[in-house]
Amino acid sequence: MTDYLAIQLNHTPVYLLAEKGVFLPQSHTLILADLHLGKAAHFRKSGIMIPAQAGTYRDYQTLHRLILKYNPLRIIFLGDLFHSVENATWRYFIAFAQQYSQLKLWLVRGNHDILSPARYTEANLLICEDQLVEGNLIFSHAPLNHVPPEMLNMAGHIHPATTLKGMAKQSLQLPCFHFEWPYLLLPAFGSLTGTYVLPKGRGKQFVVTGKTVKEI
Amino acid sequence: MALMAGQSGLLNAPTGYGKTYALWFGILERMLAQRSKASKKLRQHTFCLWITPLRSLSQEMVLALNRVNEDLHLQLDIALRTGDTSLKERQRQLLTHPDVLITTPESIHLMLAQKGYSERLKHLQMIVVDEWHELLGSKRGVLTELALSRLKHLNKHLQIWGISATIGNLEEAKEILLGHKNGVIIKANLPKKTEITTVLPDVLEKFPWGGHLGIHLAAKILPIINQSKTTLIFTNTRSQAEIWYQELLKLQPDLAGILALHHGSLSEEIRQWVEAALHNGTLKAVVCTSSLDLGVDFRPVDTVIQIGSAKGIARFLQRAGRSGHQPGATSKIWFVPTHSLEIIEGAALRYAEQHQLMENRIPYIRSFDVLIQYLITLAVSEGFVPDEIFNEVKNTHCFASITPEEFHQCLLLITQGGKTLDAYDEFHKVVIEDGLYKVTSKKVAMRHRLSIGAIVSDTMMQVKYASGKYIGSIEEWFISRLNVGDTFWFAGKNLELLRVKDLQAIVKLSTKKKGLVPSWMGGRLPLSTHLAFAIRHILDQWQGTARQEPEVIFLTPLFEEQERRSTLPNSRQLVIEQTQTKDGYHVFFFPFEGKFVHEGMAALIAYRLAKVQTYTFSVALNDYGFELLSDQPIHMHEAIQRGLFTMDNLSEDIQQSINMTELARKRFRDIAGIAGLVFQGFPGKKIKTKHLQANAGLFFKVFEEYENDHLLLKEAYDEVFDFQLDYARLRAAFKRITGNQIIIQHPPHLTPFAFPIFAESFRERFSNEALEDRLRKMIAQME
Numbered sequence: 001m002t003d004y005l006a007i008q009l010n011h012t013p014v015y016l017l018a019e020k021g022v023f024l025p026q027s028h029t030l031i032l033a034d035l036h037l038g039k040a041a042h043f044r045k046s047g048i049m050i051p052a053q054a055g056t057y058r059d060y061q062t063l064h065r066l067i068l069k070y071n072p073l074r075i076i077f078l079g080d081l082f083h084s085v086e087n088a089t090w091r092y093f094i095a096f097a098q099q100y101s102q103l104k105l106w107l108v109r110g111n112h113d114i115l116s117p118a119r120y121t122e123a124n125l126l127i128c129e130d131q132l133v134e135g136n137l138i139f140s141h142a143p144l145n146h147v148p149p150e151m152l153n154m155a156g157h158i159h160p161a162t163t164l165k166g167m168a169k170q171s172l173q174l175p176c177f178h179f180e181w182p183y184l185l186l187p188a189f190g191s192l193t194g195t196y197v198l199p200k201g202r203g204k205q206f207v208v209t210g211k212t213v214k215e216i
Numbered sequence: 217m218a219l220m221a222g223q224s225g226l227l228n229a230p231t232g233y234g235k236t237y238a239l240w241f242g243i244l245e246r247m248l249a250q251r252s253k254a255s256k257k258l259r260q261h262t263f264c265l266w267i268t269p270l271r272s273l274s275q276e277m278v279l280a281l282n283r284v285n286e287d288l289h290l291q292l293d294i295a296l297r298t299g300d301t302s303l304k305e306r307q308r309q310l311l312t313h314p315d316v317l318i319t320t321p322e323s324i325h326l327m328l329a330q331k332g333y334s335e336r337l338k339h340l341q342m343i344v345v346d347e348w349h350e351l352l353g354s355k356r357g358v359l360t361e362l363a364l365s366r367l368k369h370l371n372k373h374l375q376i377w378g379i380s381a382t383i384g385n386l387e388e389a390k391e392i393l394l395g396h397k398n399g400v401i402i403k404a405n406l407p408k409k410t411e412i413t414t415v416l417p418d419v420l421e422k423f424p425w426g427g428h429l430g431i432h433l434a435a436k437i438l439p440i441i442n443q444s445k446t447t448l449i450f451t452n453t454r455s456q457a458e459i460w461y462q463e464l465l466k467l468q469p470d471l472a473g474i475l476a477l478h479h480g481s482l483s484e485e486i487r488q489w490v491e492a493a494l495h496n497g498t499l500k501a502v503v504c505t506s507s508l509d510l511g512v513d514f515r516p517v518d519t520v521i522q523i524g525s526a527k528g529i530a531r532f533l534q535r536a537g538r539s540g541h542q543p544g545a546t547s548k549i550w551f552v553p554t555h556s557l558e559i560i561e562g563a564a565l566r567y568a569e570q571h572q573l574m575e576n577r578i579p580y581i582r583s584f585d586v587l588i589q590y591l592i593t594l595a596v597s598e599g600f601v602p603d604e605i606f607n608e609v610k611n612t613h614c615f616a617s618i619t620p621e622e623f624h625q626c627l628l629l630i631t632q633g634g635k636t637l638d639a640y641d642e643f644h645k646v647v648i649e650d651g652l653y654k655v656t657s658k659k660v661a662m663r664h665r666l667s668i669g670a671i672v673s674d675t676m677m678q679v680k681y682a683s684g685k686y687i688g689s690i691e692e693w694f695i696s697r698l699n700v701g702d703t704f705w706f707a708g709k710n711l712e713l714l715r716v717k718d719l720q721a722i723v724k725l726s727t728k729k730k731g732l733v734p735s736w737m738g739g740r741l742p743l744s745t746h747l748a749f750a751i752r753h754i755l756d757q758w759q760g761t762a763r764q765e766p767e768v769i770f771l772t773p774l775f776e777e778q779e780r781r782s783t784l785p786n787s788r789q790l791v792i793e794q795t796q797t798k799d800g801y802h803v804f805f806f807p808f809e810g811k812f813v814h815e816g817m818a819a820l821i822a823y824r825l826a827k828v829q830t831y832t833f834s835v836a837l838n839d840y841g842f843e844l845l846s847d848q849p850i851h852m853h854e855a856i857q858r859g860l861f862t863m864d865n866l867s868e869d870i871q872q873s874i875n876m877t878e879l880a881r882k883r884f885r886d887i888a889g890i891a892g893l894v895f896q897g898f899p900g901k902k903i904k905t906k907h908l909q910a911n912a913g914l915f916f917k918v919f920e921e922y923e924n925d926h927l928l929l930k931e932a933y934d935e936v937f938d939f940q941l942d943y944a945r946l947r948a949a950f951k952r953i954t955g956n957q958i959i960i961q962h963p964p965h966l967t968p969f970a971f972p973i974f975a976e977s978f979r980e981r982f983s984n985e986a987l988e989d990r991l992r993k994m995i996a997q998m999e
Binding site: 040041043044045046047048053084085088091112192194 | 629630633634636637638640641642643644645657659660663847891892893895907908910911914915918919921922923926993
């Protein structure tokens with residue numbers, strides 16, 4: 001098993017990454033959905049006793065690792081980058097953006113992205129209100145209701161997961177990529193996020209464990 | 217008498233002996249005596265708090281006490297204070313201080329969360345804790361202990377009285393309630409006769425399964441209902457109650473109007489109507505759940521029917537006691553088994569009743585989730601000084617072993633949200649001002665008040681008619697599976713879902729005959745130690761002293777079939793059956809020790825098997841035995857020789873094995889709710905909790921990863937050890953088994969004892985295979 005899976009979607013080479021992201025080798029683009037950064041801090045500000053370092057540290061670590069591994073020219077965040085209203089941990093994202101100032105950072109705004117425009121500007125984020133169209137790909141936070149013919153919609157928001165069943169009545173629930181034309185739904189990148197079990201239906205699903213990615 | 221002398225104590229009497237009134241007259245006497253000589257000021261304060269475990273019970277109590285009040289022209293202000301009490305009435309109570317407040321443990325904590333509580337409650341003279349045995353074995357008992365520790369501090373001469381049904385550890389129950397103070401136990405020593413009859417099916421099913429709720433016996437109980445004045449029909453779950461209600465009406469339509477339904481999810485209005493009708497004797501029968509276990513007697517009730525295993529002797533006899541209230545009268549109870557194996561319980565219950573086998577109620581200790589909630593409660597109202605509260609808390613049974621270090625950790629949790637801080641931390645809950653710990657944020661205070669309590673349930677949805685009339689509440693996940701236009705059975709009616717709005721499901725009556733029945737989570741009680749013992753005794757004696765019992769005579773063909781295919785388990789032999797089916801390799805064990813012990817044993821045995829070879833097991837269990845199912849063959853003989861059942865390292869191996877199962881995660885759900893990590897809110901009360909929702913599982917994962925010595929996490933593991941696995945009982949059971957003869961059988965087909973376990977749909981997982989390996993295998997199997 002490898003840590004990425006190279007497939008063709010809509011005539012475009014796409015890598016599905018074990019780290020719960022997508023890499024487009026032609027445009028050197030990393031695509032990540034639903035990071036929900038600052039979630040622990042938001043909870044703590046409201047008096048909920050979650051450990052301060054929960055999620056944040058590991059998620060940034062994975063981000064750094066992905067950048068080293070795939071050397072992208074830009075990152076597109078498919079919404080829900082920051083969990084809620086501003087809190088002090090936004091500074092971590094600013095530091096991240098400064099460290100990789102050569103990277104272009106796009107945010108397709110999601111329902112959780114409610115920071116003021118100035119905050120995004122200071123983090124070098126280019127904001128896209130509801131969709132970003134590039135060639136035959138459309139990037140959005142929630143899957144679009146109407147996708148033009150011949151176009152593929154990459155989206156987040158759903159946090160897809162699937163349940164595997166095996167011999168001896170075993171079962172296993174894992175986050176997954178869900179591909180069902182014309183959608184590719186990405187698993188939530190943030191480690192402090194829940195999942196939603198999506199029936200496979202007529203689509204294809206690729207489960208991720210953090211180390212491997214595998215079609216089921 | 218003891219009461220007049222200013223003593224505290226515990227009153228023990230079986231249900232139906234007017235114990236409530238006995239104590240009440242004592243209190244009245246004491247109150248009138250004190251008040252006649254007391255200053256006017258003292259007379260203006262609340263004299264007595266009467267704590268009951270159920271809201272419905274407190275309602276009945278107010279009515280009952282007020283009846284005495286009117287009869288004797290006492291002109292006392294006896295008021296109710298529960299979660300249902302209106303804001304207006306609560307404000308009146310703040311101003312006029314009723315003489316007696318009937319309340320629940322949660323409502324007392326709500327009072328402690330109000331500014332000025334110490335002034336209002338310091339003149340309190342008397343506390344009665346009704347049905348203490350019921351509170352004792354739950355975290356609501358801890359809530360009661362903590363509230364008492366505070367109230368005792370406010371008034372050193374506070375008198376405390378408990379009322380308890382008979383339990384195995386009555387003395388301990390008294391000590392926990394009264395603290396270190398010496399008190400008396402007063403027993404109403406009147407033996408009560410109970411007549412237990414099992415309703416037997418016409419045909420013995422040799423391969424029983426637990427799925428059909430005993431409904432095929434419904435026709436058999438109609439004559440019992442028809443021959444009685446009023447019958448209470450107890451079921452173990454609310455969904456079972458709904459189904460039985462439907463079935464009885466279908467079989468005998470003229471019961472319409474005189475057959476009612478009563479369970480905890482129905483609206484207060486419906487329940488009160490049923491209770492009033494029971495008192496008046498206008499009902500022929502009521503299908504109910506534990507919601508009618510307790511409380512003031514319903515005189516007209518002369519017959520009780522128990523559907524399915526009552527799981528415990530005390531519970532069964534308590535239910536039996538709901539009939540035949542006159543002292544000396546015989547309680548009549550009919551037991552309706554839901555599958556063939558359960559029939560044996562009828563004989564076991566009779567044996568247990570004759571030999572007075574009574575279960576203990578195990579109190580919770582070291583419940584840090586409740587302590588954290590309590591500390592915040594105090595911080596919300598008047599603030600607290602840690603040293604003072606530490607001493608009070610340390611004097612409770614629950615926290616007798618708390619160390620200053622542990623208490624300090626609790627303080628750290630509520631002031632800075634944990635041990636370690638982030639560089640840019642903004643945690644805000646409890647603040648310290650001049651040594652006083654208090655909550656200053658209104659939002660924090662409001663959220664806390666709404667989360668007070670120790671009962672954690674799923675998000676509930678209110679079920680209402682379009683007119684707005686409230687019918688009851690159902691778990692959200694059930695409603696979320698329905699589409700508009702779907703019908704379901706609730707409150708004995710077939711309802712069609714019109715729309716869902718916020719946390720309300722709007723419905724209308726439907727004339728359809730089909731519909732889903734909501735199931736409610738919870739209610740997976742294990743067979744008690746004592747009942748399990750009694751069942752093993754009957755199995756031992758099926759050809760001996762028990763052979764004349766009607767249940768044993770009826771079951772003999774099943775026992776013989778079991779003997780033919782394998783061996784009939786009993787208390788001297790552990791029978792292990794290995795069978796292969798298309799699902800894989802099954803191993804069945806029959807220790808007859810109850811679900812919880814089986815859960816622990818299954819995990820332990822799976823762990824010990826997997827020490828030698830990597831395995832993934834799916835585990836199924838019931839009260840009689842358990843099954844390990846694997847995709848690989850299991851070599852039992854070798855495993856037993858290597859020490860599968862050894863007592864060596866038992867505790868360590870259990871610790872190891874439960875780390876790998878999900879028991880602690882499940883326990884953590886309640887802990888997270890009580891400690892305020894997961895905000896629950898109330899049904900229908902919409903509170904803005906934007907972006908603050910996360911499930912307990914996520915917290916569990918985070919604590920495991922970042923703070924694995926967290927108090928609440930340790931509590932989850934301790935609870936698994938003490939309650940879920942019931943370590944003391946597990947150890948005793950293991951010890952018993954090591955002295956047993958072990959018989960391994962290889963029946964080619966499933967046996968009558970194995971079949972019901974095999975048919976259990978609910979399964980646990982145990983695995984020590986790496987995630988990636990399991991994934992690879994599963995995918996390979998699919999191809």
